[in-house]
Amino acid sequence: MTLGRTLGVSLRGLTGHVVEVEAHLAASLPAFTLVGLPDAALAEARDRVRAAVTSSGLAWPNRRITVNLSPATLPKSGSAFDLAIAVATLAGAGLVRPEAVSGLVHLGELGLDGRLRPVRGVLPAVAAAVQAGHADVVVPVANEAEALLVPGARVVGARSLAEVAHRYGADLDVPDVVAVGAEHLEPGSSGPAADLADVLGQDEARVALEVAAAGGHHLLMVGPPGAGKTMLAARLPGLLPDLTEAEAVEVTAVHSVAGTFDPRGGLVRRPPYEDPHHTATPASIVGGGSGVPRPGAASRAHRGVLFMDEAPEFSTAVLQTLRQPLEHGELVLHRAAGVARYPARFQLVMAANPCPCGRAVGKGLDCTCRSEQRRRYFSKLSGPLLDRVDLQVDVQPVSRAALARASAAESTATVAARVAQARAAQSERLSGTPWRTNADVPGGWLRARLGPDRRLVVDLDHAFDRGLLSLRGVDRVLRVAWTLADLAGRTAPTRTDVGQALLLRTRGQATT
Incomplete structure (x- = not known):
């Protein structure tokens, strides 16, 4: 047998496409050719696969090896094809049973020592494979818990290529290696657990925050430094209800592709919270990277909160990129390698000072800014952007009288209960429609x-x-x-x- 076949999955945004990985071995001068529109990371798989095979105690076939990723017109990216390429090559060389691997999906990156390393996007990739009728999936041990979240998937977690090859009949001893964990993946941002009772005073702003949570509305808070704008925004996720099952799967898939998902806690059940720094670039907000773009902060905040502190300090390009997701709840990223679509239905919360010095309160007697400086500062928040923000409130400095009443401030649990009742009323009124909240x-x-x-x-x-x-x-x-x-x-x-x-x-x- 000189031809081995197995399956992999190519992700375009959150959409997965099952790819047939074919390895043909010809009696000719030794060479390794990878075709099927691979990107740079995938093209380097030939070196990782060769080293991993020899490190696993298997003989590398000294023949001309051609690996095809079909359909050839679909661009492929990433290192998740390493395991599938190695298995197809071993099947073509007769080192493993070809019939045992032909209908299975293999996902994973190979280290030079033969160990399997976790990859991003396993949840949507496995879901696409199951939907296409391929329920048997082999993944690295570090991705096993994530893959098992997909209903109907029959998942096998492996530590090394040697373990996978032995499963398919290869004659070798399987070394006892330590599995590679997911420590190298980017940490996700967990929603803040702070209580609304910690915010002193600010009765009007608290009302606006409750309304924003109840109806899913966008919010702008304008006030001097130290008034509590950041504290209020950080407590908004605690007022929101848990995600539904369908929303949890959708949010988890985004964070899986972004590399910020910890599968040990199961699906993401709470609304996410993202607070990028004002020096963030447009690509970090809406998504970017070479080849197929990765999700940015706007997509990672899907079904949650995107907080932009000191909003006028963000670049104009960043602020203008938010207009599409605010209107459509989706980001469509066009790159040379193709088009990626990521959901981005988030609640935008912006905080801003009234002027560059931040002291233009009341009559602004202590403000040192010139009038043109004030106009230039706030003009960063363009009319088309502000027109999409439902709630725009002034946050005044906390007075001594408000501090005296601080002990009676309502907690997050109390306000969240009223929000839940309002959401229930909306669900009843909007049943049978495609909308969930009043903001939609x-x-x-x-x-x-x-x-x-x-x-x-x-x-x-x-x-x-x-x-x-x-x-x-x-x-x-x-x-x-x-x-x-x-x-x-x-x-x-x-x-x-x-x-x-x-x-x-x-x-x-x-x-x-």
């Missing part, structure tokens, strides 16, 4: 449920006529009004709810 609902659907009485939205009409709101802004105010009604236990918003939603949208400018 289009304006036309909301307006149709308000009824013909225009007195309910007279304040909105005035704000629209004065140019304080765009048509998109009108719809977003209505979404917030429905959330306020849900928190109050009402079946529909009142004029008071619409007025309060308008104030939360315009930072009080609607009354001036």
